[in-house]
Amino acid sequence: MNEKKLELISNEVEETPENVQDKIKKKSRLYNRLFFKVYLNYALMVLLFAIVLGSVFLQLSEKATKNNLRQQLFSQAKVIAKRYNEFVINEEKNSLDYLELLREVGVIAEDIWVLSNPNASAPMNSEITTMPLQAVSREYQEVYLGAFAGEDTYRSSYSKTYGFDTISVGVPVRGVNGEVCGAILLNTKVERQTESIRDTKSMIFLSAIVSLIVSFIVAILFARQLVRPISKMRQTALLLAEKKYESKTGIDRKDEIGDLARTIDFLTDKLMENEVVRKNLDQMRMDFFANVSHELRTPITVVRAYTESLVDGVIEEESTKQQCYEKMLLECKSMERLVGDLLILAKMQNPDFVIEKEPVNLTQVFEDILKTVRTMGTDKHISVCLDNDHNVQLMYGDYDRLRQMFLVICDNAIKFSKEDSTIYISITRGEKLRISIRDEGTGIEKEELSSIFDKFYKSKLRQNAKGSGLGLAIARQIALKHGGTIEVFSTISVGTEFVFSFDYITEEELEQR
Incomplete structure (x- = not known):
């Protein structure tokens, strides 16, 4: 059982773009091809249209x-x-010859019946009728x-007498006083209708075949453009799956395929x-491990050297x-500081890490920082000048993190400043x-400005020989966690300026909250 599982896992691991392409080819049977589906749908549509149209046409043709x-x-x-009306009025006897003449010249009726009306006061003479009413x-x-009854009548149905469908019409024949003395009945088979329907069916069938052939050609052209x-x-x-990311489709179309x-x-x-x-x-990861190892x-x-010497x-x-x-x-303190900086940087770069913010007065932050910075700059006789346009500068943040961030910048400013110079801080x-x-x-x-915030980046200046290269990276992450930005402007032999931007809150807004 375990061997089978291992075999399945190995097969899944060994799946490559070539194997995927082979599977696609195996699955590409004719009935799975897009061309076949296009043609099948198109042909079914044409066939259904022909059946519906043919049925409607047959019904209309039959009725017509x-x-x-x-x-x-x-x-x-x-x-x-009308002619028999003249026979009755003129009392002519040659009506049967007239009927024979009609059959010879091509009357469409198979049978012409001349019937006498027994209910009339003056019925038609039996000598000019073709058959008695009882027959x-x-x-x-x-x-x-x-x-x-004096009306033109019509009947179309199957006739038991003839054994096929017939159409019969009846027309009254009037005598001298206008009374209906008889009737003319014409009977004919519906062969012409049957032949017309047969011809229509043949035409529809031929049209369907032609349409299917045409649809096959159209489907080929359409499927080719689509496929x-x-x-x-x-x-x-497949090329992208092989990590050939320079591959492009090269397709320029204005439809959905072009969008895809x-x-x-x-x-x-x-x-x-x-x-x-x-x-x-x-x-960066390799450089990071190399830098950590080096540091x-x-x-x-x-x-170790001192320990061995002592031992x-x-x-x-x-x-x-x-x-x-x-x-x-x-x-040991240096290693402790390096490990601490790494932990802080890792925490700051964690997207799930959220700084607990509260209203912070930056004026108090810099009053705290100035004490430390002035002490640090004593040996180089560096003075610090603070310019603040408001006594209270409020923002949401973490007091200790903000102090750490600004102290990193001030420490670098002292480190790279000349003796008897000044550091200017403006809020x-x-x-x-x-x-x-x-x-x-x-x-x-x-060329170094874009790299100063990278981890373990250190300039080649002697003032930076003892640094870990993590201070500015930590400062940047603290600024980002506070929703702020940090910019650098520098000129060789003139100085460097770091500019921070944050959202602030007024005292009125703080009271409302």
């Missing part, structure tokens, strides 16, 4: 055919009825009774940027031993609370 045939039968029946099937009773950019994007995605292609190209740019950032972070190796080596009895004089102890203590309130700390020191090279 019946109406046309009925109108023709009525027209011919009325002509015959007519009852299924035609509605037609001839309607005609006897080609998708294939290009798939290839680009531009999104992939945007992704490649972001991946390239992230790759650069990742490499920089890896380099710790020197004091550890010194402590081996190489140093016997008490004064020399005391110097060793003092040196060892100094190196002004505008849109933001602006704090400026400016010295008259050696200045910073222009």
Whole structure:
């Protein structure tokens, strides 16, 4: 069981873009291809449209055919009825010859029935009728009774007499006094309608075949335009999976596919940027461990050397031993300070770390700082000048962290200032609370300004030989945690100015809260 699990895990680990591409090819059966789906949907749409349109057309054609045939039968029946009216009035006997003549010239009816109305006061003479009323099937009773009533009647249904669908029309024949003395019935098969429907079906079937062929061609062209950019994007995605972040789709379209292609190209740019950032972070991480190792190796080596000398009895004089102890203590304090700075920096860089803020008066902060800074600058005879445009400068923050941040800048200002110079501190309130700390020191090279906030960055000046290179990095993180900014302006041999900006609160706002 464990071997199977290990085998599955190894298979998942070994999955590469080439394996993914092979799986895609195996899954790309015909029925899974986009072209097939496009064609199938298009063909079904065409076929459904042909069926619906054909059904509607057949219904309309059938109705039109019946109406046309009925109108023709009525027209011919009325002509015959008019002629028989003359036969009745003139008492002619050659009506049967007339019917034979009509059949010869192409009357559309298969049967022409001339019936006498037994209910009339002067019925039609039986010599000019074609068949007695009793011989007519009852299924035609509605037609001839309607005609006897003086109306044009119509019937279309299956005929038991003929054994197929028929159309029958009935037209009255009037005598001398206008009385209906008989009726003309025309019967015909619905073969013409059947043939028309058959022709229509054939036409619809042929149209469907042609439409499917046309849809196949259209689907090929459409699917090619659709699939080609998708294939290009798939290839680009596989190249991105191989970390070839310079790959681009090269697709310039104004539709949704173009939007997707531009999104992939945007992704490649972001991946390239992230790759650069990742490499920089890896380099920074390596530099960080190298710097930590370097910073710790020197004091550890010194402590070890003095310890070995004391243990081996190489140093016997008490004064020399005391110097060793003092040196060892100094190196331990240096290591302690370095470890403490690393812990503070790690805490500040943690996005989950939140500084507990409360209203802080920066005037009090700098009054506290000035005592320390003036003491630190005594040996170099450096004076400190504070310019504050308000007695109370309030902001939300952590008193100790703010003091630490400003003290780091002031310490550097003293370290790099010339003797008998001045450090100028200015606190002004505008849109933001602006704090400026400016010295008259050696200045910073222009190309170094972008690196001074990096961890373990130290200039090559002798004044910075004992520094850890973490002070400015910590100061920047404290400023960021307080929602502020820090800027640096420097000129060689003139001095350096650090400018902080923070949101401030007025005394009125504090009272309202």
